[in-house]
Amino acid sequence: MESPKKLRIALDAMGGDCAPEREIAGAVKALESSNNKFDIVLIGDEQAIRQQLTLQRAEKYSFSIVHTSQVITMGDSPTAALKQKKDSSLAVGMHLHKEGKVDAVVSAGNTGAVLSAATLILGRVNGVSRPTIGTFIPAEHGSTLLVDAGANVDCRAQHLYEFAVMGSIYVQLLLKKARPAVGLLNVGEEKSKGTEAVREAHKLLSESNLNFIGNVEGRDILKSTADVVVCDGFVGNVI
């Protein structure tokens, strides 16, 4: 019998502000703390990556390296960058995922470009109108998942509803909670409160089979009132 296949993770080694130094350090930490649970594919400038591996005495780890010649910067326009920088670490990583050669892509780079690349190259799951960003925020009892934490500034009720569904599934799988409590971020508890989109989202969530506990307020994020707190990406970014 085969041993269970390791997860293969593509890491955009050129993504962050101090790339690839921090990326390599993070990859090493991930392998060490997980007892080599993953296969990590480092994507980026091979010379810069090998230099860091030497500097950090990390040659003993069996990273794969995929060389790319371009980098999408924080100042790049996401969609333009994806068109022009086909050999960027981000685009190449997403293509590896698309082709089934890795199981996930991790990047600390230009958020808009990461979202665009995922949407354009990988596509969306059926029923999902827009990708979203979920962020775990430390709270009184464990963590609260805030979703959307900044991907979509203008949201309709249907988007908020879909974020709730995705957030609920994410918490179910990651934190092993059978029925995560979902709260809708609002300015008060009453269902009559909030903008039109939020009031309509309250209706959609009430009629759903999610474990919807109603509106929650800003302070509730830290009070562990809900496992998942749903808001638009403007509010989520400000939080």
Add this chain to the structure above:
Amino acid sequence: MESPKKLRIALDAMGGDCAPEREIAGAVKALESSNNKFDIVLIGDEQAIRQQLTLQRAEKYSFSIVHTSQVITMGDSPTAALKQKKDSSLAVGMHLHKEGKVDAVVSAGNTGAVLSAATLILGRVNGVSRPTIGTFIPAEHGSTLLVDAGANVDCRAQHLYEFAVMGSIYVQLLLKKARPAVGLLNVGEEKSKGTEAVREAHKLLSESNLNFIGNVEGRDILKSTADVVVCDGFVGNVI
């Protein structure tokens, strides 16, 4: 020559969660710490007010008392309450202001009712479409005025612009800053960021004679990047 006239302040003694106990305690503290700078008119149930004055040994202070028989509660619908509770402490206080018998009204009660009473009874200054709530938030260097902190959940660009004007004047007068720095709360520094209303507000503010420093982000509120931070009341409430 007459000595300068004292400010006359109407205090809604029935407004807060622990009224009138906290209101009386606050009134006493205000007089003591300001060396009797104000005349305070306590508005509410006279018996309850006199009882608290006795309990708190505050009979020596020369409060005026205006008796009212009704109270607007936190659960009351603002506009309905104002129609039905004409003899509420809040409504009577606003009418005293309207008649020039006091210079200001202070209430810790139902926010919506306070805003509605101010708008319906006192009216608005010419050029102001909507009243707003400004809240000083402690920051690295002094305080940042957040405006709107919760009065208007749906805002157009013109409203945000007016909040900026009001906030700027308020900080000018209260903190004696000649040209308060005004920031527009957004998800990034670039003027292309944000919702349509926020992008349009950026344009209005750029063309104004305010000291507009551009977009600021959530973290900037605590960093004293701006003296006045402008946002809609949904975001402001969550903050």
